[in-house]
Amino acid sequence: GAVVSQHPSWVICKSGTSVKIECRSLDFQATTMFWYRQFPKQSLMLMATSNEGSKATYEQGVEKDKFLINHASLTLSTLTVTSAHPEDSSFYICSAPDGQGTGELFFGEGSRLTVL
Amino acid sequence: GEDVEQSLFLSVREGDSSVINCTYTDSSSTYLYWYKQEPGAGLQLLTYIFSNMDMKQDQRLTVLLNKKDKHLSLRIADTQTGDSAIYFCAGWGKLQFGAGTQVVVTP
Numbered sequence: 001g002a003v004v005s006q007h008p009s010w011v012i013c014k015s016g017t018s019v020k021i022e023c024r025s026l027d028f029q030a031t032t033m034f035w036y037r038q039f040p041k042q043s044l045m046l047m048a049t050s051n052e053g054s055k056a057t058y059e060q061g062v063e064k065d066k067f068l069i070n071h072a073s074l075t076l077s078t079l080t081v082t083s084a085h086p087e088d089s090s091f092y093i094c095s096a097p098d099g100q101g102t103g104e105l106f107f108g109e110g111s112r113l114t115v116l
Numbered sequence: 117g118e119d120v121e122q123s124l125f126l127s128v129r130e131g132d133s134s135v136i137n138c139t140y141t142d143s144s145s146t147y148l149y150w151y152k153q154e155p156g157a158g159l160q161l162l163t164y165i166f167s168n169m170d171m172k173q174d175q176r177l178t179v180l181l182n183k184k185d186k187h188l189s190l191r192i193a194d195t196q197t198g199d200s201a202i203y204f205c206a207g208w209g210k211l212q213f214g215a216g217t218q219v220v221v222t223p
Contacts, residue, residue, distance in 0.1 A: 006158070041216075041218075042215065042216075043204065043213045043214060043215045044159075044213045093158055104149075104161060104164065105149070106161075107158045107159040107161075108158050109157060110156075110158040112156070
């Protein structure tokens with residue numbers, strides 16, 4: 001099946017710094033990618049929909065200036081957590097629908113962010 | 117209440133069947149999914165069912181969909197220790213996920 005890769009898988013940073021997480025579709029093109037956030041022992045919360053060539057669509061309650069999303073190409077979307085604080089520590093997961101119209105979503109391995 | 121509800125924990129003995137249940141309120145999704153998440157990992161698609169089907173069987177997995185009651189279930193036959201994970205049902209218009217069911221398989 002299709003593969004979605006995230007990088008880095010784990011990042012630790014100091015409070016106030018910015019962190020960029022990449023999501024790549026390795027063997028298919030993804031005009032749309034989704035970013036989720038998962039707190040320990042909780043479900044995934046959809047943060048935003050990343051659209052290639054246009055602005056991302058953010059879910060209610062998600063700060064656009066805090067979580068910058070850029071979908072620069074058909075295989076790459078990035079999530080930048082700006083001025084990170086400890087409460088931003090979480091597991092961030094991206095996904096992309098396959099290009100065949102089945103509705104199947106392929107998920108990245110997730111990126112664990114720890115802000116000290 | 118929540119749009120998608122799942123029981124949070126299930127303990128089964130190795131070799132028994134596991135049944136994970138999910139109820140939902142929004143019936144607009146074309147596809148309904150079951151995902152598996154192992155500790156510290158991303159989500160792995162286990163199976164999915166079209167909304168116009170009642171049942172789908174895939175090796176040890178059986179998905180049942182009761183559209184009238186808005187109830188989705190996943191049955192894992194001959195549960196193994198490697199099946200210990202969190203299972204999420206998902207679907208619906210805005211990619212809503214259930215809270216996840218932690219399945220623990222005991223020898």
